[in-house]
Amino acid sequence: MTEKILQVSEMNASDLTKQFQLLTQKLSELEQYIKPVKQETLLSPKDVMEWLKITPPTLNDWAKKGILTRYKLGNRAFYKKEEIIESLDGSKYSDRL
Numbered sequence: 001m002t003e004k005i006l007q008v009s010e011m012n013a014s015d016l017t018k019q020f021q022l023l024t025q026k027l028s029e030l031e032q033y034i035k036p037v038k039q040e041t042l043l044s045p046k047d048v049m050e051w052l053k054i055t056p057p058t059l060n061d062w063a064k065k066g067i068l069t070r071y072k073l074g075n076r077a078f079y080k081k082e083e084i085i086e087s088l089d090g091s092k093y094s095d096r097l
Helices: 013-031 045-052 056-065 081-088
Strands: 071-073 076-080
Touching (some): 076 081
16 A cells, blocks of 8 residues: 655645545445444353353353353353354244243
8 A cells, every 4th residue: 555645735625625535435445345343242141041041050061062152251251142042043942032
């Protein structure tokens, strides 16, 4: 990417307008490379157990079996809501989702 420095103080209104149009065009071209950030909902084990009406041993068992993926941040565990829905969709627990 080339770097170009413009002296705005030495530009007339017409030149400045052209530069803004060029900048707008370049930004529009770059937008195609920007992916929207997907907000993921993280749930604590307590939230998951309350939501699915399951016990701590069941939640731990599902995590050990790979039914649900447990994420650790320091000494805290979290679960992604979207992954829970995806994992349990079609199971006997899908009515709790």
